[in-house]
Amino acid sequence: MNNIETIQEQHTAGPNAIGFDYQFYYFLYLTLDLSPNEKIGFEVFDDIHIELPNGKIELLQTKHTVQKKSDGSIINLTERDIDLWKTINNWILFIQGSKGQVDFLDNTKFRLVTNKSIDQNPFLQNVLKFQKSEIKMNEFNIYLKNLLETTDGEIKKHIEKLYKLVDKQKKQFLTNIDIISNPEFIIDLIKKRLYKQIRRENKIDLVYNALYATIQKEKFLTIANRQKFVITFEDFNTKYSSCFDLAYDISSLPKRNLPIVYPENLESQIFIKQLNEIGEMLTDDEMIDYTTKMLSFVNNIRSWIDEDHIISREDKIKLEEEAFARWRVVFTTNYKKIKNKITLNAYLNKTDKDSDIIDVANSCIDEIRRDILKVKNIEIGSDFSNGQYYLLSNEPRIGWHYEWEKKYKQ
Numbered sequence: 001m002n003n004i005e006t007i008q009e010q011h012t013a014g015p016n017a018i019g020f021d022y023q024f025y026y027f028l029y030l031t032l033d034l035s036p037n038e039k040i041g042f043e044v045f046d047d048i049h050i051e052l053p054n055g056k057i058e059l060l061q062t063k064h065t066v067q068k069k070s071d072g073s074i075i076n077l078t079e080r081d082i083d084l085w086k087t088i089n090n091w092i093l094f095i096q097g098s099k100g101q102v103d104f105l106d107n108t109k110f111r112l113v114t115n116k117s118i119d120q121n122p123f124l125q126n127v128l129k130f131q132k133s134e135i136k137m138n139e140f141n142i143y144l145k146n147l148l149e150t151t152d153g154e155i156k157k158h159i160e161k162l163y164k165l166v167d168k169q170k171k172q173f174l175t176n177i178d179i180i181s182n183p184e185f186i187i188d189l190i191k192k193r194l195y196k197q198i199r200r201e202n203k204i205d206l207v208y209n210a211l212y213a214t215i216q217k218e219k220f221l222t223i224a225n226r227q228k229f230v231i232t233f234e235d236f237n238t239k240y241s242s243c244f245d246l247a248y249d250i251s252s253l254p255k256r257n258l259p260i261v262y263p264e265n266l267e268s269q270i271f272i273k274q275l276n277e278i279g280e281m282l283t284d285d286e287m288i289d290y291t292t293k294m295l296s297f298v299n300n301i302r303s304w305i306d307e308d309h310i311i312s313r314e315d316k317i318k319l320e321e322e323a324f325a326r327w328r329v330v331f332t333t334n335y336k337k338i339k340n341k342i343t344l345n346a347y348l349n350k351t352d353k354d355s356d357i358i359d360v361a362n363s364c365i366d367e368i369r370r371d372i373l374k375v376k377n378i379e380i381g382s383d384f385s386n387g388q389y390y391l392l393s394n395e396p397r398i399g400w401h402y403e404w405e406k407k408y409k410q
Contacts, residue, residue: 022064023047025186026113028215030060032193034233041230042219046090058109059094061087065116074183077116079123080151085158087112092161095169105172111180118181123147130174137167140174199309203247210243250310253378258299266291270408271394277407278361278400290390297387304375311375319375323388327398330367334360335402342402361400 027042030050034040037053046059063083067075077084091110098104118124126143129135144163151159165173182189191204198207215231218239222229231239266272266287271294275282282290301319304311338356340346347353373385380388392398396408 018066019062019064022115022186023062024216024219025190026060026062026182028212029186029190029193031215031231031236032190032197034231034236036233039230039232041228043223044228044230046094056107056109058111059091060111060113061090063087063112063114063116065114074116077114077118077121077124077179077181079121079147080155081116081121082155083114083116084112084123085155088162089158091173092165095165095173101169102172105169105176109176109178110173111178113180113182115183115186116181117183118179124179127174127177127179131177137171140170141167198244198247200247206246207243210246211240214240214243248310250376250378253300253304253310253375253380254308255381255384256300256303258296258303260292260295260299262288262291262295269394270396271390274393274396274399274401274404274408275365278365279358280362280365290386293383293387294390294394295387297384298391300384315375319373319380319388320392323373323385323392324397326371326373327364327368327389327392330364331398331400334364334367338402357402360402365400 024042027040027048030048031040035053039051041049041051045057047062048060050058050060052058063077065075065083069075094108095101095104122143126135126140130137130140141163144159148156148159148163162170187208191208194204194207194211195201198204219229263269266284267276269291272282272287272290275290280286301311301316305313305316338353338360341356342353368389369382369386371385371389372379372382373388374380389398393400396404399405399408401407
């Protein structure tokens with residue numbers, strides 16, 4: 001390594017910068033788990049803090065390292081780790097600076113979150129033993145005294161501050177300490193939590209990128225204006241819900257060739273009977289084609305709802321209602337003259353009436369077949385649109401003949 005590289009390595013902000021990034025990522029991770037009436041703050045009382053509905057508060061310090069052991073794993077949080085003892089020192093300063101130290105200790109949880117491994121750390125093991133009442137305060141003090149006598153420098157001063165804390169305060173403090181090791185890549189943790197919420201794996205990155213950018217921007221602007229960056233559960237739902245909408249904002253619907261079970265007698269289907277009555281005289285190929293369109297539509301709608309989860313049953317109902325409304329306009333408009341003539345008894349014979357009805361019925365079906373329906377404002381194409389109309393006429397909720405209800409609706 002040359003001199004320039006050595007100087008650059010000594011002065012680079014990389015390790016520090018990634019520590020700040022880790023703090024924000026963990027903040028983002030925690031916002032996704034907020035409960036009603038909870039608040040989370042960034043660089044307000046601590047690196048991160050959470051205010052609970054019962055008035056209690058959680059103070060979180062985040063410590064990240066890029067250092068690794070020879071086997072490639074992250075280094076351990078050791079008994080004399082400077083990150084550990086700086087954090088302990090900061091918390092003791094909070095305690096000593098609070099107005100009511102007893103109330104502060106009773107209502108505050110102290111959490112250190114690190115990507116370092118916490119296995120085989122004697123200090124943490126003794127804290128855990130004390131919390132479980134496996135050792136008493138005098139035993140913990142003996143451990144601290146031995147640690148103090150075998151340590152020097154800045155860390156010794158921090159250990160001494162904890163050692164000299166009066167036992168009553170020390171007991172409350174140790175009881176409320178929690179050290180969390182998250183060696184897993186924090187961005188992966190965020191995306192896993194997002195997946196639990198949106199349930200769409202192919203949309204995770206889209207939502208993640210939008211949420212990260214939006215919260216990061218608001219954080220910057222808020223702190224730049226010398227305001228406290230705090231997010232409530234209600235704020236999160238209001239301000240950032242549009243990021244989650246991206247998981248359900250689809251530009252196209254997948255069309256799948258799903259297995260179709262045809263009825264034994266195609267001609268027995270009500271929608272086929274309706275078409276034959278108005279003179280279509282369908283061939284076997286045409287009956288298969290129309291039945292395929294109807295059943296393929298049915299299969300895909302079911303898949304979109306139950307398997308893909310990209311539309312809801314309410315969306316299906318809206319589609320049916322829209323198709324029915326469009327049919328009604330076409331049917332009513334095309335049959336207006338015939339209805340008037342029938343009302344006025346203007347037909348001289350039945351043949352003329354039947355001939356006019358057949359002509360209008362064919363105009364209705366021709367117009368409907370050109371119609372393109374939409375789900376969630378997305379066009380479903382002519383085949384599926386025809387399939388929806390064939391399905392409605394098979395139920396039957398719509399028809400083509402002027403007297404279709406009398407003939408087919410039971």
